[in-house]
Amino acid sequence: MKFETFVLGYKDLKLTQDNQNFVFTIDSILLARFIDIKSRTKKICDFGTNNAIIPLVISQYTKAKIVGVDINANAIEIAKESIANNGLEEQIIVVNEDIKEFAKKNNNEFDIVYSNPPYFKVEEGSKFKKISQEVINARHETMITLEEIITSAAICLRHRGKLIMVHIASRMDEIFYLLRKHHFTIKKLRIIYSKKGGEAKKILIEAENRGNEGMTILEPLYVHNDDQSFTEEVNKMLEN
Template structure:
């Protein structure tokens, strides 16, 4: 496989997984690993869609948990091409596909209610027209700010993709928790579990993981907080155990 300028290959936790990344594009973070571990996968899970897959980190992680068919949507051509390379690099082309398109065009690829799971690590930040908010690189702007899609549209698309009783899982910012819950319920996704993740035990939550069920009953389970680092700044026991689980895969 020939690498383009700025592309580098890194280990992806598991000794059997590698990932091609570019420093000038959005790279995978702990968020991708956490949401991949958080989402519920059952014996009935056959089809999974990752909205905004980037370079394909979430599908790669999910491939260690399930043999289900996984499709990633990615609007940026370079990121989509990186994801395709990563699938081939890890010999996962029979399990994972990548669609280079706007997720709003999902009807061109899927039937309504056809997916068992929709998962996403979306742009976190609202855009109010202030260009000072934006990153210098357009590709990072799209990955971090709600330019190409906002929270409402993202959850609407997710709801339409999901089958009855299908699972929706997302990583996002705690300061948008109430908005997320309201929007999920607006589109018929009942929030079922949430976990707040903290960089350290004495710090405010930095991200949240949330899962809901399409046409599910109201019953929200708030899980114990997840602490990423100990007092010395090293990864916590919970995170190291998660790494170990993937290294055993």
């Protein structure tokens, strides 16, 4: 069922969602605010755009053209509705296509590619909860793998363009290996904790296509206080 909401602290942004598709989480906002967009940035691509939540948010900080790609046709129709409702058709376009096929036609096109990809591998005998196939595809690597995300980004990015991702911390070693395998250098890393004293849950990572060595490890990001409210830093991220 479709419903319309505002984007957390972004009171001027109206977002259409559908609970049969993947409803956005705080990870989307954390990724959006981690993306370092320069004044010279001209074209940005969102791999797995879903309802276009991240393009909507980053449109508040840049005039760059944003292209969202998703294999889910229903998600793309919902994204188009949100884009139109916010009057952003000239800045954001969304494409219903397999990311791997999109990459073949968009060689060297983008300054930035970012992704909030499926977090979980599909192993032999994997069992899924009784949820929609669209949600399964958004959470699990049923349609595209982590390595395919990275290789597709390598095709789409210009020399020294940036690939930016949020992912689960338990796959950090694999992410580092695959980025180096495909000629990315890791430039920034920020580790996300649910709250102080807990284990790392997610990571934010920025990698450069055929860039120079040298990684900056940023201070940890704590999402919640002990009472489960958002920390002061996260609340500031939610302010437009």
